[in-house]
Amino acid sequence: MIVSGIDIVVQKSKRKTVSIFIERDGSVSARVPEKLSDEEIKEILKAKEYQIFKNLAEWTQLNENVVEREYVNGQSFLYLGRNYRLKLVEDKLKGVQFIRNTFLLNKADKHKAKELFVKFYKDKLSNKIQPIVERYKGQLGVEPNDIKVMELQNRWASCTPRGNVNFHWKCAMAPIDVLHYIVVHELAHLIHINHSSAFWNEVDKILPNYEDQVNWLKINGVGMDL
Ligand SMILES: [Zn+2]
Secondary structure, eight states: OEETTEEEEEEEESOSSOEEEEOTTSOEEEEEETTSOHHHHHHHHHHTHHHHHHHHHHHHHHHHTOOOOOOSTTOEEEETTEEEEEEEESSOOSSOEEETTEEEEEGGGGGGHHHHHHHHHHHHHHHHHHHHHHHHHHHHTOOOSEEEEEOOSSOSEEEOTTSEEEEEGGGGGSOHHHHHHHHHHHHHTTTOSSOOHHHHHHHHHHOTTHHHHHHHHHHHGGGGOO
């Protein structure tokens, strides 16, 4: 369906609201309630035209900026949704330190910088994720068995049938709102294991603006490799 000159892939499903997503390749897709007519869908998408153009502009900008990271002075690294620069120093430091909005690393540790950055993100995320889980588990009425921060393949988070919830350490690169979304998404899987409309309704009840977070992950996921 073409809306305002943009080709939008429309998927109808048993849902109540319209969600628009920018895919990894920059194409636009919309999930819409199946009961809507093509005319109605067009009207709703047209009304969201500004949001679509804004998201597309962000996608283009960020994808131009995907860089291979090197562990040199001035290189920027994401932390809680913002970029901060790395400074190599002579001082003896324990791993990567984040002081006054700057990442500090001892020059002699440069060869193992990647490993030390992973440790930094793991430690920070472990501390941040616990209170967020506490906050939402009551709202959702779930009781996760165990929470872990680890390296996961191509996923932000995962959960097992036994109720263990795992988060990728890269979640520490995401803004706090996105982190909240990732937690709610994963905890909602303890109620619905799939991505059915019942699942999305559960997420929607707690975070009505979750589409913004989904889009952030799609747009920024590409810039997150260390
Ligand atoms: Zn999921």
